[in-house]
Amino acid sequence: MMKEWFRSGTPWIWLTGGALSISLIAVIGLLAMIAVKGLSYFWPAQVMQFEVEGFVPKQTVIGEVYDSEIVPREQLSAAGYDLSAFNNAEFKRLLIKTGNREYVDLDFRWILTTDIKSQSTPSGLAVIERSKNGYFYGYISAVIKNGETITENNQAVLNSLIERAVALNKQAHKLQSDDIGKINYQLEQLRLTQKGYELDNEFTPARAAEIAKQQKQLYKQSQLLETELFALREQAKRDQVVVTDMRNEQVTLEISEVLAIWFPNDMSVFDKLGHYFMQLGKFVSDDPREANTEGGVFPAIFGTVFMVMLMAVIVTPFGVVAAIYLHEYATKNAFTKMIRIAVINLAGVPSIVYGVFGLGFFVYVLGGSIDQLFYPESSPTPVFGTPGVMWSALTLAILTLPVVIVSTEEGLSRIPSSIRDGSLALGATKIETLWRIVIPMASPAIMTGLILAVARAAGEVAPLMLVGVVKMAPSLPFDGNFPYIHLERKFMHLGFHIYDVGFQSPNVEAARPLVYATAFLLVSVIIALNITAIRIRNRLREKFITLEH
Incomplete structure (x- = not known):
């Protein structure tokens, strides 16, 4: 009976079908893992505030929880931790993204759960995306609009000022890359033309005068455009925002360097969904920043x-x-x-x-x-x-x-x-x-x-x-x-x-x-x-x- 079943070829049909199914499951699983780990990055995660004391000095840590892991006792002991007060064989620690890299040694830090005295997701915690130096976390204290400090309804005012600064920066970037870039390209072509004439021994005074005339016109246009460019940059630098960071110190940030601001702890599911697709669109359409670790592709x-x-x-x-x-x-x-x-x-x-x-x-x-x-x-x-x-x-x-x-x-x-x-x-x-x-x-x-x-x-x-x-x-x-x-x-x-x-x-x-x-x-x-x-x-x-x- 078994021999006839093998001779009929049915086992090989099941074998090939099973191999195909396993291959499809493996491919789909791989793509699903990549998609989940990659696309979840753009979801606005809650920002936590930890009160920490123990193996580290007493301090407040604000940031997003990126990862967690279980660490054996021997590994922590070898790293210099005094664990005599604990009987645990394993310890859990959290990887926190703290940002604020101008004032904190590392963007990310590991915190043992035994050091966490309290944790919360307070309202009003802001995540500030910047064109330089990465994210900044803190509480908005005040908005400075054209030298005037605004403390009431500052979120709406801040959003309008960010939109204004982003628009001015885009206009300045377009002016620099398109108009000024075109003039620089034309000047380079004139330089190459002159060098070509010199190599061919055809650089006559008439041609020299013509090239000099064109260069003079282009330099004049370039100066006008550069004046306009500097004016746009100065307009973008007009406003500031004051933020209280996790050191409980007030930091003044230039709004010209701010790309977006959001308050994830106060956002509804629909607000987070809209923010998610906005960040996903920016990832696809923007240029990379910060050594390709931020921005788009x-x-x-x-x-x-x-x-x-x-x-x-x-x-x-x-x-x-x-x-x-x-x-x-x-x-x-x-x-x-x-x-x-x-x-x-x-x-x-x-x-x-x-x-x-x-x-x-x-x-x-x-x-x-x-x-x-x-x-x-x-x-x-x-x-x-x-x-x-x-x-x-x-x-x-x-x-x-x-x-x-x-x-x-x-x-x-x-x-x-x-x-x-x-x-x-x-x-x-x-x-x-x-x-x-x-x-x-x-x-x-x-x-x-x-x-x-x-x-x-x-x-x-x-x-x-x-x-x-x-x-x-x-x-x-x-x-x-x-x-x-x-x-x-x-x-x-x-x-x-x-x-x-x-x-x-x-x-x-x-x-x-x-x-x-x-x-x-x-x-x-x-x-x-x-x-x-x-x-x-x-x-x-x-x-x-x-x-x-």
């Missing part, structure tokens, strides 16, 4: 998507052309056999090797040659002879090329030869048959290869560290200066951002939830790119399914 999102799309544009035609040659034109001989072996071997090469190749060939050889031929006036500063987004896209295009070739060739092999013969019999040339019949029918397979290429390229980090990605990019590869798309610039990437925040951050505890949040965002970006490609593939498959039958 928009430049990393833009860099990841832009680089992947550029890679897809490069790898698709090369992969399709190579597959068409191997399947439609090449004869089965030693040469094509070597090509296929090379393609298979390329798929197994470690990604860091591609990074070394990209740095040596694309950056130093190809980019250096482009600089010598077309940008001699920029020497010794490289233009294309330095890591950038274009070299990153080309490196990842070579890395994912075998996937596209194999997938496209499999799609071409599924097209019946009778369709090709019918097209040729009707008078079409081979090129016309390929362009109008074969490639459209193979397009779903091409999209499958592209999906796999995008999934791998979006998560690669090792080669990008050598050919273009950086911790902080001062500007995006896309701006308002001609030629608008700057492929030579370095860029930020979500994968490298995770590595940098998780392993290179000076503030590990503050960075930990951002690692999970960024990891979940990277997975979401990859899923979004794949879903888009899958929908295109399905539409192509439905369009050409009649030809296949």
Whole structure:
């Protein structure tokens, strides 16, 4: 009976189904863990006030409870704690985020529960998010508006002043990055033009006078804009807020450095929900701050998507052309056999090797040659002879090329030869048959290869560290200066951002939830790119399914 059951194949069906179920549960569980640990960071947690005395001097500690752990007695004894008054084998301690880093040694501190004499969540405790020096916790004592101290209804006044300061800071940032940045770009182009004339021995007095005239006009415009910029910054610095911190001292903060303020202990569930989505939106749309441990990740999102799309544009035609040659034109001989072996071997090469190749060939050889031929006036500063987004896209295009070739060739092999013969019999040339019949029918397979290429390229980090990605990019590869798309610039990437925040951050505890949040965002970006490609593939498959039958 048992032998017949095994011979029927039923156990293997259950085995494969069980393995698939376990794999799905593991993947879903991993994504759920990342999502919970990452997205819960943006929820406004209650701010606790602890009265502490024991192994530490008597003091008040205000902050958010980040984590807790059980510590063995031996570990605390080895650290110098006198535990003779306790019989516990284990002790619990809490990790508290205290902020206020200008006046407190550490943003985070561990507190043993045995030291906590009392704890509460008092009303009126404020969390102040700042552009510098992180969060600040305390009680709002007064608001200073244009030199006048306001103590009544100060929360409403404070919110309006913060909105005013944020708007002025955004206006100043836009003026500096757009208008002043454009003038600086034009001045740099004039300098390079002058140097180019000098290298070619064509720098005549007339050209010198023309360049000097243009520079003078640009300097004049720049001075006017800088005057406007300084005026905006002074307006933003007009107001202050006085906060009583956990040392029971009053601290005056510039509202120009305040991004938001909220009172989590006084917020309802709906207030917290609105604040949660606001913070989540700022994380997606803002630039990073404080060594990437605060702020948003928009430049990393833009860099990841832009680089992947550029890679897809490069790898698709090369992969399709190579597959068409191997399947439609090449004869089965030693040469094509070597090509296929090379393609298979390329798929197994470690990604860091591609990074070394990209740095040596694309950056130093190809980019250096482009600089010598077309940008001699920029020497010794490289233009294309330095890591950038274009070299990153080309490196990842070579890395994912075998996937596209194999997938496209499999799609071409599924097209019946009778369709090709019918097209040729009707008078079409081979090129016309390929362009109008074969490639459209193979397009779903091409999209499958592209999906796999995008999934791998979006998560690669090792080669990008050598050919273009950086911790902080001062500007995006896309701006308002001609030629608008700057492929030579370095860029930020979500994968490298995770590595940098998780392993290179000076503030590990503050960075930990951002690692999970960024990891979940990277997975979401990859899923979004794949879903888009899958929908295109399905539409192509439905369009050409009649030809296949």
